[in-house]
Structures are given as C-alpha cells and as structure tokens.
Amino acid sequence: MSKDKAFVTEITPQGEDFSRWYIDVIKKAELMDYSPVRGCIVFRPDGYELWENIQRQLDQRFKDTGHRNAYFPLFIPESFFQKEKEHVEGFNPELPFVTEAGGEPLEEKLAIRPTSETMFGHMYAKWINSYRDLPLLINQWANVVRWEKRTLPFLRTSEFLWQEGHTAHEDEADARRETMQMLDVYTEFAENVLAIPVIRGQKTPSEKFAGAVDTYSIEAMMKDGRAVQAGTSHYLGTNFAVAFDIKYLSRENTQEYCHTTSWGVSTRLIGALIMVHGDDRGLVMPPKVAPTQVIMIPIGPPKTREQVIAKTDELFAQLKAAGVRVRVDDRSDVSPGWKFNEYEMRGIPVRLELGPRDLENGVCVLVSRVTGEKKQVPLDNLVEEVQAMLDEVHRQMYERALQFREEHFFSVETLDELKTSLEEKRGFALAGWCGSDACEKQVKDETGATSRNIPFEPAETKTKCLVCGDDSKHTVVFARAY
C-alpha cells in the first residue's frame, strides 16, 4: 500500500461514522488535543488561530457598533446566583466551586463563571446613575466553565472561550433594538466570514436562556443533519435589573429599572465550521478565518529545483506583503502527492503549484480545496488572482452548505413524519406547534429532536401542531442538536 493511500484511509469516511470522522480530522489536523482535565481540551496553534481570526473580525464588528471591551472576575460569589430565580435553576447543576484557597477554606464558595450576567449586574448597579450613562455597551472576551456531563471537542467542553456582550438601556424598545442588532451581526458574520448559512429565529420558552424574557438564535446545519446553535442574543427585560438593582434617573426625573441584553458566541463556532464544511478528505477552512489561506508547493525535477524555489520565495513575499496568510512547503524529502493530501486534509483553501514549465510560461496553477478546480493564472497578476480565488472558494463553500441544507430541510405534518425525516433523511424539519410545553417535550422524548427556533422567515406557515393536531401557534424548526 502506498504512503498516499495509507494517509487517506486514516480518516473515517463521514458516511461511515460522522462522529469518528470529526475526531479523526481535528486530531490529525492538530487543531486540538485532549487534556488531562475531564472535558477540557487544549487548543493547539492551528485551532487557536481559527479562534484568533474569528475574534479579530467579530471584535471589529462590536466596536463598529459602539461597544467596548472590559474584563470582569472569573469568580462569582455563590449568593449572586440566588438573586435571579430562573438563572440559578438553569446554571446551578453545571457550576464548579472553589471552596479553599491559600490553604484555607473560603467563607463563601466561589463559582467559576458559566456566564457573567450577575457580575455585570452588580457592577452596572454601581456605575449607572442617570439616563446620561445609557446605553452602556460592554463586551467581554473570556473563558467560562460549565461542568457538562457529555463533552465533545469545541462543541461542548467544560471550559470554553467566548465573548459575552452585556448592555443596559433606558427602555424596552432600545434594548430590543440592541438584541436584534447583535443577532444581525452574528448572522452577517456567520454567512460572510464563516460561509455558514443560518436560520434566524426565536427560541421557544423552554429553550430560552435562564433568566431571559426572549432569546433569539442563529442555527446551522451540520453535515450529519444535526443543528448547532451558533449564536444567541437575549432580551433580559428588567429581570436582572430588578435582581441587582440597576436603576437610573430618567429624563422625567424618576427612578427606573434598566432594560438589559446579553449575547454571545463561543469556540463552538470552530466545531460548527468543521462539521459544516469538512469532507472525506478532511477539513475545509473558510478562507477568511483559515490560519493558512494559501499553501505554495514548488514541483519538478532536482535540476530545476533551485530556480523554482527562488521564484516561489519571491511570490511568497508578494502574497505576504498583500496580507495573504501564505506558507511554502519546499521540503524535498516528501512527494508533491503526499503534500497535496496533507494540505487538503488540513483544509487549506487554495493550493498554489509552481513547476519549471510554469516558470517558463510565467504562470502558476491555483487549486480550489472545495471543487478541486485547477486554474492557470499569470504570475504578474498573482495577488489579484489569489484574492479572487479565495473569494470564489468562500462563495463555493457558502453555496455548497446552503444547497446541502436545502436538500436536508423537510416539511412535516406529524410526529411520525418527523421521525422519518430525522432517521432516514437526516436533517431539519419545519412543523406546526400548538405552543404547549407538553407537545414540545413529547417531540424530544420520542425523537431526540428539540425545537431549534421559531424562524423569522419560515418557508411556509403550518396550521396544525405536529403532536396534538390542534391549531398551530408557531411554525418551528425541529432537529437533533449538538
């Protein structure tokens, strides 16, 4: 068996076992490794750089919409969680507690933050005095911990990295405007940066954030038909303002409670982009977050090697100067074929091949990771050609993901039809729902699917509940989810 063949067979095909494919590919591409702490992973450099690229581009969007970053403590006193009733019920089962420090027991146990509404609430109450202090628009990049029973690298880990925006407003209208604005930011980011089409909508009451009035989400479809909640934005009403006494002097000289919001995305986006775009050859990285966007591979016989490498280095410098994240693999002890497989597995969006004949003709070959399409391009216009190819790869990825979702998006009338869609066709299903917790629970118990959200723009409007057959209150997307 040739080396190249051995290489490819190390990744389990998606169709055989999607979960194994996922673990194979993230381990082999060195995105992560398991740590010795239960449910915690190590983000290796190529995995962490995905997060750095996500972070930088999201952060710019947050700043462009008037937010500033701050940093709040990792520890939250146990008593803080008691102040908002739904919040404590939602998070208590997942909290790790520090009970001793410096060799002595603590007077009050300290939770490791699972989210920071309570700490922000406490500080906002100190900082906000009058309507002139509003809106207060702060974001935090931080690690958070939720002691999960079942974990999966990137998608559900005990410790993860995220951003959490927390804002305070004069009234409901302004807070709701913020909630929607941030959902828009997440949508635009998912589609234009990660090449992931998402379904925007509102969570049902049983699926909303613990302590929120309304939760909105963007939901993405993985290649096994399961859903990943890729971002959430919450209108918290005055729930946390009442719990933490966040009041302000209004324009009418009265004391009023603030209306607050929170919104977040996390390192689970890394898991999502892998499961949306990857294929049997390995990862496929969205160009705008790929740690390496272009891999350059000089080819040809030893006698022309020096000349080809010299030109490769020159082109490398041009691309790098233009801001392209580019690498060269000019090792001579590894075959070009092996390298092609290696960088396809790592999901590098564009491969650039340069051989002696290309050199003579003043051209090189660009290869798309998505379609395998090869394009001969002139060297004297290389930067533009590479940038165009990266844009094209992004477009191809988005289109392919959207097409996949459309092919796996079903309309169902009954619970049995839902089961069939989930089992045989693997995907999302649009169904009517009467609005009762009981029917929603029955769906979950019998199919393992949860309501993902009530989409803002459903493909059609359903009239009957898929469980009880009563009049439908909402048209809902159901799916099994990570």
Place this chain on the structure above:
Amino acid sequence: MSKDKAFVTEITPQGEDFSRWYIDVIKKAELMDYSPVRGCIVFRPDGYELWENIQRQLDQRFKDTGHRNAYFPLFIPESFFQKEKEHVEGFNPELPFVTEAGGEPLEEKLAIRPTSETMFGHMYAKWINSYRDLPLLINQWANVVRWEKRTLPFLRTSEFLWQEGHTAHEDEADARRETMQMLDVYTEFAENVLAIPVIRGQKTPSEKFAGAVDTYSIEAMMKDGRAVQAGTSHYLGTNFAVAFDIKYLSRENTQEYCHTTSWGVSTRLIGALIMVHGDDRGLVMPPKVAPTQVIMIPIGPPKTREQVIAKTDELFAQLKAAGVRVRVDDRSDVSPGWKFNEYEMRGIPVRLELGPRDLENGVCVLVSRVTGEKKQVPLDNLVEEVQAMLDEVHRQMYERALQFREEHFFSVETLDELKTSLEEKRGFALAGWCGSDACEKQVKDETGATSRNIPFEPAETKTKCLVCGDDSKHTVVFARAY
C-alpha cells in the same frame, strides 16, 4: 471654590501619599473598579483597552520571533504540582482549589492555574518525539490566579491577565538563546512602547522563579522610588522536562531531555506605566498604548460654534483615517477649562484646540500632556504634525522617566547607607553582595528592600558585600518593590 478647582483637589498629591494618589487616579479615570470578590478587580473599558493595546503590540513581536498562540486548560490537577519540587513549594500557598462541580465532590482537587509550566509540560511530552519537532515555541494569553494576601489594583491582584510563553529546545544553548531573546523583546517593548526605561539583569537564587535554573528580569522604577518587576524570562534547564518526561530522539539517535524556557508579562504593566508616568494632575498615557491619543476640543463663542464644530469633525475624520486614536468633546454644557482638566487627568497625550481665529488662520493648537508645551500647527499638514507630536510626547516621557531614575539611583557601601537611600532619598541602590542567602535576608529584614536583579550593565562594580564586608560576588540592585 470653582468647579475646576474642586476637580483638581480630588486627587491626592503624589508627595503627600503616593498610594492614595494611585488609587484616586485609577478610580477617577475609570480604569478599574473593585469587584465583590476579594483581591479581584474589574478592568473597565479604558483600563482594558490599555491591555488590548499592550497585547496587540507584544503579540506581533512574539509572532515575528516565530511563536504561535495556543490555549491550555484553566484547571490543573493537584498531582501535577507535586512533580517539580521547587515549583510546588513556590506556588502551593497561593493556589485556589475547585473541590466540587455539578453538585458532586471531585475525585482529585483541581487548582486554578497560577502559571502553566506543568500543563504545558504534560502536553509537550505527548507532542515532542524527535528533534524535528523542536524548537516548540508556544505562547498563551490567559487569566491566572494567585491567592495573594495583600493586593493592589493592577500590580497585585488575585486574578490577573498575562501571557506565558513556553518553549522546548534541543539543548541548553538554544534554550538560553530563547531566554535572552524574550528578555530583549520585553526590554524593547517597555522602552519603545511604554516609554519605561528598565534595568536588565539576573535574579538572585532566592528571587528566581520556583523551578527555574536562572531567572532574568526587567525592573522599572516607580515615582515613589519603588521597583516593579515588569517582565521575567526563565531558563528552566531540564527541571520540567525530567518532571514531565519531555524527551526527544536526537540527531544522534539517542533519547534526550528537552531544555525548556518560560517567560511572561502581565496586567501589572498597567500599574507600572501609571506609577512611572503619572503626575499630580493625573495619568499620563504613553501614546503607543493610550486608548485615546488625541482629544479634540472646539472652543469659542456660540455664534462661531457651528463652523468650528464642522471643521473639527472634518479634521477628526482625517486623523481617524490615518489610524490616530482620536476623540472629540464638543459638549456645550461643560467649559473648555473643565475639559482641559478632565483630559489631563485621564492622561490623553495630546490635546487639540480649535477656535474661530485658528480657523481663519488655517491652524490649530496642539498641547503636550507631559510638558504643557503648546504648538500652533497648520491644518493642511495636521496628520503629520499630530504624529510628530505623539512621537515627541513618547520621547519626553521616556526622557523624564530616565532622568527620574538617574536622580534616584544610588551607590551604597553599607546597610546603613542603603537605609538612608531608601528612607530619605527613595530609590534604587547599587551594592556589593557576597552571594550568601543570609546577607540577602538581612537586607530584606532590616530595610524591606529585596535584591531586584544583578544588572547586566552595572554603573560600577562593587568589591565588598554591603552586609558582611566580605568580597563581593555580585553587584546587585536593591529596592523596595511592589
């Protein structure tokens, strides 16, 4: 008493009580606030943005020297600390432990990381197989926790933010080269970005990092004559490699232990830059990290207001487009005098004043926060003038800090002379030291000063130990330290 006067008197003068000055100014300028968790602060947006600016510029230097970022778990199993004897002795008294999670006691207590040599060690042992995997050059940006008895915002807090570089090498020479390279990076950064002159040198054995063979530091002088250790770089020898079994197959086909290094700077740099540069009017921000570099204040009577503001907005756009971090304060309900005080207190490096007469003459006035110097500059060359002024402010700050340090740097022969230098003159003292722990301890017990480092380039070489009078082994910088 006028509003302006009331304003200024809210800050305790440095000469009256330096510690109170420090707390007054960081609270008033809204860099931080105390949190409800002992020893933990909230980094408010202007404080956090200092860190973001430090982070971005340091990160570029790390990447330029071949390092990549990664992220390792917050939790470290208790048993990991036992593996390196000195390390556990150094850190055990400061560790907080998670003992329960998800409502159940943990099988093994988990420490919150105070530093991550042990976790990196564990993973490096898995990842490193052969000399081809070396050097391995990874940095991490993270929060760490040390349960300190006495805390001071930014300078010593229970939780703080930092970066920790961890590298593994084939041999001592390469690891020592890395150790020195990173000390050079820190030095260049402190001087060229933070405008802080530093003393480079080696720590004495009693002051080195727990588990290191050699520790090197950069030490800065605060305006009260105390020292802040502004960065450290450690050569760890094979101590952690032996403890965690980090071995590699050498070029000679033998199994060898790696030589490792670690190096870090933290949010204490924020405290340092405030204490080095601030004055009785408040903060003085180094231009290269200042959240706002230029504050624009339109002035003049109401009738010309609209015209002046229109021009201000136009100039604002020009400066912003050129990458200057600029803000406008065009409020009409606050006097220019009040604004001048306010932004001086906040330490904004350059103030730009624009009035109706300036407008007619096509000029504006730039004012340096350091010297108060005013400079009339032509509007059609504003970007260059502003950038030149920012460079000039940086230079002025560095020169002023260097001059202060030289005026407070003493040469002493005896313990009594050291006491006088510390008590009456407040500063650093250069002295001979025989190399014994006993003499070093006596200095600390009698004067409160510790050996800061053994400087690479002492102003003079001492021949006698300041305590016992025996032959000096090292010429050492002593100072009281934060």
